[in-house]
Structure formats: C-alpha cells, structure tokens
Amino acid sequence: MDALMELLKVFVTGGLICVIGQILLDTTNLTAPRILVIYVVAGGLLTALGWYQPIVDFGGSGATVPLTGFGYTLVKGALEGLKKEGILGVITGGLKSSAAGISVALVFGYIIALIFNPKAKD
Amino acid sequence: MKFQKYANSFKDRPKYVSNCIKAFVAGGIICLIGHFIKDGFLSIGMNQETAGTWATVVLVCTAQLLTGFGVYDILGKLGGAGCSVPITGFANSVVAPAMEYKREGPVLGVGSKIFSLAGPVILLGLATSWAVGLIKWVLQIIF
Numbered sequence: 001m002d003a004l005m006e007l008l009k010v011f012v013t014g015g016l017i018c019v020i021g022q023i024l025l026d027t028t029n030l031t032a033p034r035i036l037v038i039y040v041v042a043g044g045l046l047t048a049l050g051w052y053q054p055i056v057d058f059g060g061s062g063a064t065v066p067l068t069g070f071g072y073t074l075v076k077g078a079l080e081g082l083k084k085e086g087i088l089g090v091i092t093g094g095l096k097s098s099a100a101g102i103s104v105a106l107v108f109g110y111i112i113a114l115i116f117n118p119k120a121k122d
Numbered sequence: 123m124k125f126q127k128y129a130n131s132f133k134d135r136p137k138y139v140s141n142c143i144k145a146f147v148a149g150g151i152i153c154l155i156g157h158f159i160k161d162g163f164l165s166i167g168m169n170q171e172t173a174g175t176w177a178t179v180v181l182v183c184t185a186q187l188l189t190g191f192g193v194y195d196i197l198g199k200l201g202g203a204g205c206s207v208p209i210t211g212f213a214n215s216v217v218a219p220a221m222e223y224k225r226e227g228p229v230l231g232v233g234s235k236i237f238s239l240a241g242p243v244i245l246l247g248l249a250t251s252w253a254v255g256l257i258k259w260v261l262q263i264i265f
Contacts, residue, residue: 014152015146061177065208082255104179110220113224
C-alpha cells in the first residue's frame with residue numbers, strides 16, 4: 001500500500017508540473033523552448049527559496065524528472081559548492097552536479113543526429 | 123487590428139481541458155518511468171544520488187533514440203507539454219533541430235544546432251545557479 005501511495009505521489013506531482021506547462025502553452029504566446037527555459041530558471045529560484053526541496057521530498061522523480069528538477073540540481077550544486085570551496089564552488093558547482101545529464105544530452109544527441117535522418121512531416 | 127481579430131477567428135481554439143488531461147497523464151507516466159528506472163538502480167545497491175543520475179542518463183538516451191526513430195514526435199503530439207516539459211522533452215529538442223540541419227555539415231550544421239535549445243536552457247540555468255550562489259555568499263559575509 002505504501003509503495004502504491006509513493007507511485008501515486010510521483011504520478012500526480014509530475015502530472016501537475018506538466019499541466020502548468022500546458023496551461024502556459026495554451027493561454028500565452030510562449031513557445032515550448034521558452035517554457036523549458038522558464039522551467040529551469042523557476043526550478044532554480046524555487047530551490048533557492050527552499051520551496052522546491054519539499055516538493056522533491058514529496059514527489060520524488062515526479063519533481064526531479066520535469067525540467068524544474070534540472071534547475072533544482074544546478075542550484076543545489078552551486079550551494080553545495082559554496083559550502084565546500086567558497087566562491088569557486090559557486091562557479092563550478094552547478095555544472096558539476098548536472099554534468100551527467102548535460103554531457104549525455106549533448107554527445108549522445110550529436111551521435112543520434114548524425115545517424116538518423118528527420119522523418120518527413122505530413 | 124481589425125484584420126488580426128478576423129484572422130484569429132479562423133484559428134482553432136485550444137481544447138484547454140482535454141489538453142491538460144493529456145499533459146497530466148503523459149507527464150505523470152514519464153515521471154513514473156523515471157521512478158522505476160531509479161528504483162532499478164537503487165535495488166542493485168546504488169545510493170540515491172547515483173541512482174538518480176543514472177536514471178537521468180537512461181531517460182535522455184531513450185528519448186533521443188526515440189527521436190531518431192521519429193517516435194517521440196508522435197508521443198509529443200499525444201501528450202503536449204506532458205512530453206515536452208520532462209527531461210525527455212529537453213533531450214528531444216536537443217536532437218530534433220540538429221537532425222534538420224544535417225546538410226549544413228557535421229560541424230557547423232549538426233554541431234551548432236545541437237545547442238539551439240540546449241544553449242539557452244543550460245546557460246540560463248547556470249546563470250541562475252551563479253546568481254543564487256553569489257547572493258548566498260554575500261548574505262553570509264554580511265550576517
């Protein structure tokens with residue numbers, strides 16, 4: 001029962017974060033790329049205010065998989081860096097904590113883009 | 123202005139409610155998949171952080187492969203923001219423009235278009251993390 005509850009929390013948290021994006025997409029002139037940027041920055045700012053950690057504690061992957069989670073990882077990294085190495089940690093911390101995701105998205109993405117051709121649009 | 127109004131009257135109004143339901147379900151499912159992948163890595167003895175990072179890696183690779191096969195576009199049409207807001211949507215929009223610019227060559231075509239979305243997302247995210255870190259640093263000095 002507990003496991004099922006956990007899955008429900010992940011589903012609802014992730015779902016709601018995506019619904020906010022859908023509402024922005026339908027009611028404003030914002031395009032999808034702009035929404036992704038807004039999500040990363042918003043996730044970072046919410047983390048700074050201490051409001052995103054409770055969402056992560058509640059929803060787990062439901063909060064870390066959406067792009068707000070990327071902003072969360074970046075800011076968390078910078079703040080951990082500040083603790084360990086001071087201002088140099090702020091400079092390096094964000095990229096350090098998100099290095100895996102960024103590296104894979106870029107390099108694996110490059111390989112895929114070289115191998116595959118775009119499908120014809122209907 | 124009059125023309126704009128006239129032109130807008132021909133635009134389809136978005137179906138707000140059904141779009142939101144689709145986004146909710148699609149986004150929820152993608153997050154659940156991420157959860158299951160992370161659980162898998164946890165069960166082989168990884169700690170929370172490593173398992174989470176591996177889950178991100180698997181999600182990104184899978185989404186980019188699906189983009190290559192043209193499957194993610196179809197999912198994107200079904201799920202709307204539910205497919206574009208998760209990290210898989212980010213992975214998709216890193217590859218998609220790069221594929222389109224193949225004829226411009228592997229360096230200046232694919233190589234630069236890979237950054238057309240990744241650039242602003244990573245840059246502004248990083249800038250936010252700097253800003254937050256710097257403000258915290260200044261506050262620490264003052265108080």
